[in-house]
Amino acid sequence: MSPGWVCPVPLRSYPRVTIAHGGGGQLTADLIDHLFRPAFAGPADSAASNDSAVVDAPTSRVAFTTDSYVVQPLEFPGGSIGDLAVNGTVNDLAMAGARPVALSAAFVLEEGLEMSRLAAIANDMGVAARAAGVRIVAGDTKVVDAGRADGMYVTTSGVGILDEGVDVRPERIRPGDAIVLSGPIGLHGIAVLSVREGLRFGSDIRSDTAPLHRIVAELLAAGVDIHAMRDLTRGGAAGGLCELAEGAGLGIVIDDDAIVVPESVASACSLFGLDPMNVANEGRFALAVSADDVDDALAVISSHPAGAGVAVIGEVVDAHPGVVVRRTRIGAQRVVDRPMGEDLPRIC
Amino acid sequence: MSPGWVCPVPLRSYPRVTIAHGGGGQLTADLIDHLFRPAFAGPADSAASNDSAVVDAPTSRVAFTTDSYVVQPLEFPGGSIGDLAVNGTVNDLAMAGARPVALSAAFVLEEGLEMSRLAAIANDMGVAARAAGVRIVAGDTKVVDAGRADGMYVTTSGVGILDEGVDVRPERIRPGDAIVLSGPIGLHGIAVLSVREGLRFGSDIRSDTAPLHRIVAELLAAGVDIHAMRDLTRGGAAGGLCELAEGAGLGIVIDDDAIVVPESVASACSLFGLDPMNVANEGRFALAVSADDVDDALAVISSHPAGAGVAVIGEVVDAHPGVVVRRTRIGAQRVVDRPMGEDLPRIC
Numbered sequence: 001m002s003p004g005w006v007c008p009v010p011l012r013s014y015p016r017v018t019i020a021h022g023g024g025g026q027l028t029a030d031l032i033d034h035l036f037r038p039a040f041a042g043p044a045d046s047a048a049s050n051d052s053a054v055v056d057a058p059t060s061r062v063a064f065t066t067d068s069y070v071v072q073p074l075e076f077p078g079g080s081i082g083d084l085a086v087n088g089t090v091n092d093l094a095m096a097g098a099r100p101v102a103l104s105a106a107f108v109l110e111e112g113l114e115m116s117r118l119a120a121i122a123n124d125m126g127v128a129a130r131a132a133g134v135r136i137v138a139g140d141t142k143v144v145d146a147g148r149a150d151g152m153y154v155t156t157s158g159v160g161i162l163d164e165g166v167d168v169r170p171e172r173i174r175p176g177d178a179i180v181l182s183g184p185i186g187l188h189g190i191a192v193l194s195v196r197e198g199l200r201f202g203s204d205i206r207s208d209t210a211p212l213h214r215i216v217a218e219l220l221a222a223g224v225d226i227h228a229m230r231d232l233t234r235g236g237a238a239g240g241l242c243e244l245a246e247g248a249g250l251g252i253v254i255d256d257d258a259i260v261v262p263e264s265v266a267s268a269c270s271l272f273g274l275d276p277m278n279v280a281n282e283g284r285f286a287l288a289v290s291a292d293d294v295d296d297a298l299a300v301i302s303s304h305p306a307g308a309g310v311a312v313i314g315e316v317v318d319a320h321p322g323v324v325v326r327r328t329r330i331g332a333q334r335v336v337d338r339p340m341g342e343d344l345p346r347i348c
Numbered sequence: 349m350s351p352g353w354v355c356p357v358p359l360r361s362y363p364r365v366t367i368a369h370g371g372g373g374q375l376t377a378d379l380i381d382h383l384f385r386p387a388f389a390g391p392a393d394s395a396a397s398n399d400s401a402v403v404d405a406p407t408s409r410v411a412f413t414t415d416s417y418v419v420q421p422l423e424f425p426g427g428s429i430g431d432l433a434v435n436g437t438v439n440d441l442a443m444a445g446a447r448p449v450a451l452s453a454a455f456v457l458e459e460g461l462e463m464s465r466l467a468a469i470a471n472d473m474g475v476a477a478r479a480a481g482v483r484i485v486a487g488d489t490k491v492v493d494a495g496r497a498d499g500m501y502v503t504t505s506g507v508g509i510l511d512e513g514v515d516v517r518p519e520r521i522r523p524g525d526a527i528v529l530s531g532p533i534g535l536h537g538i539a540v541l542s543v544r545e546g547l548r549f550g551s552d553i554r555s556d557t558a559p560l561h562r563i564v565a566e567l568l569a570a571g572v573d574i575h576a577m578r579d580l581t582r583g584g585a586a587g588g589l590c591e592l593a594e595g596a597g598l599g600i601v602i603d604d605d606a607i608v609v610p611e612s613v614a615s616a617c618s619l620f621g622l623d624p625m626n627v628a629n630e631g632r633f634a635l636a637v638s639a640d641d642v643d644d645a646l647a648v649i650s651s652h653p654a655g656a657g658v659a660v661i662g663e664v665v666d667a668h669p670g671v672v673v674r675r676t677r678i679g680a681q682r683v684v685d686r687p688m689g690e691d692l693p694r695i696c
Binding site: 018019020021022023024025026027028029052053054055056057058059060061062063064065066067068069070092093095096098102104105106107108137138139140141142143144145147148149150153155157158159160162233234235239278280338339340341342343344345346 | 366367368369370371372373374375376377400401402403404405406407408409410411412413414415416417418440441443444446450452453454455456485486487488489490491492493495496497498501503505506507508510581582583587626628686687688689690691692693694
């Protein structure tokens, strides 16, 4: 049982989720009213009970994103599927330069899931949403037969506002742009792996899950012309950098030395034969800015906890379009392959 | 194998979905580029490859909705999880009075799912989206271990524009309003049940899945002041009408005789001990309008195939707030209970 949660009366007959909780009738309504709504409620009247929500969004351009989360296990050092689902969607909007305004949360629950565990994860979502200053305004709940899901899968979608003049996309990357990385890599993936394998790789291994939209807002407010950004989630730093290079149709050269891999991440990776560059992060991003903007970008990013360890890690070049090359200390160069995807499954 | 689908070269080595297809690397990119993108592509450049999409939405109010689909089996007479996911989200927006502008699609795929089956369902989604005139602009793909999903779960979210002056919500319902039902009930639920049980209840049993936003747009254009609407999905007509009564804080009285239950739906319900009022529909809706607007509403709705069989089925009363009462032919009255949710699980 989650220590802080007291099961409200209408749910007391159901210590576990039943198929009928997903049937759209009275039991679904009870779950919404007595579990999700209190967990998600913000200072304002936020709720997740309607089929659709109306969001005040005075704008001409809306950013829109969706992600399903199937991470195993559901809880890990530094977070849970709940934080991950909220922060991940906030970050997808932020990476487009948008201000997140509303999230939705759709649950596929496994019959038999402990109600207290669902409550704890819904609570994590509410806490993460309030911390990020966004509201969860719409939701859905389905229940599948026992064994047909791993506790739960969560899909969050998000709507954000793109302010006038904001234009962040890989096509804007130019040769000579600096590639900035916001911090050390590999923590989220190794944190999940550690519980999965029942190992402790070091006390500093906690997921880096964090919302990044405030850093982005400050970068824009400081006049940094962000050409493009990627959060380095599935596929890791390698995946994100390859996407930037491919999207730009330009090459990227990075310095191995400039990329910070925490010692415990490095040991775990070496034990499991993983490349830290391929390991998922949930609160790290890379951005491309012109050389003139680098100092301002570093100043803004380093002023945030999630940006401790920010550094310039490379630059954009005309050569080898679409390809990321890694330069080692001794001057050797090797191509960074886009990971196939099988290294660390179900990491988010 | 789906007859119409020719597996493109980059996917040929994978007749079935593997865990790595959900890893966010090269295999995920192949799936997006060679399966989802061609299936979803509309006349315009619509794609589902980006983490987020930018939607032109000149508005001050955006409607936002999400739904997960876990229907079993994935295909049924008249549709598939693909049509259902697109039409359901279009309809949630339409029921708020919004014009749907963009959808997202997030997939949780089971390892081992036949690639051709995924292609067929993605194709259904593309066909349904084009038929509805909306674009699928963002997506996500995760893969879970064999056995941990039933082929696939799909979560669609949607963004719509609320035009100036549109205000559709149960709080606007007034005593004396007419309750209009757009057509016969129970077809979707019984169509799914028929394949599940390996029965044929009659050749007319096909899911009623259909997009409803064009009917709604025409109602608004014709000057019908729609007070509130509900599509009668999970929970059936009973669930939707109870939601309207509860939201309005008023009573609803319906005439049993006015509700059309197709003969084959009635037989199947009697065989399985189901109340047709509790059986899910995916292309039917109820609306509350003032008596003055009834004729216009009937004229608009009946001009659409999805509105064949539209009728006034009851009225809103001051008495028994929040409660729906059914009046039988012999004058007896009984309360319509909101279904608990266990009658027909996994129907959408």
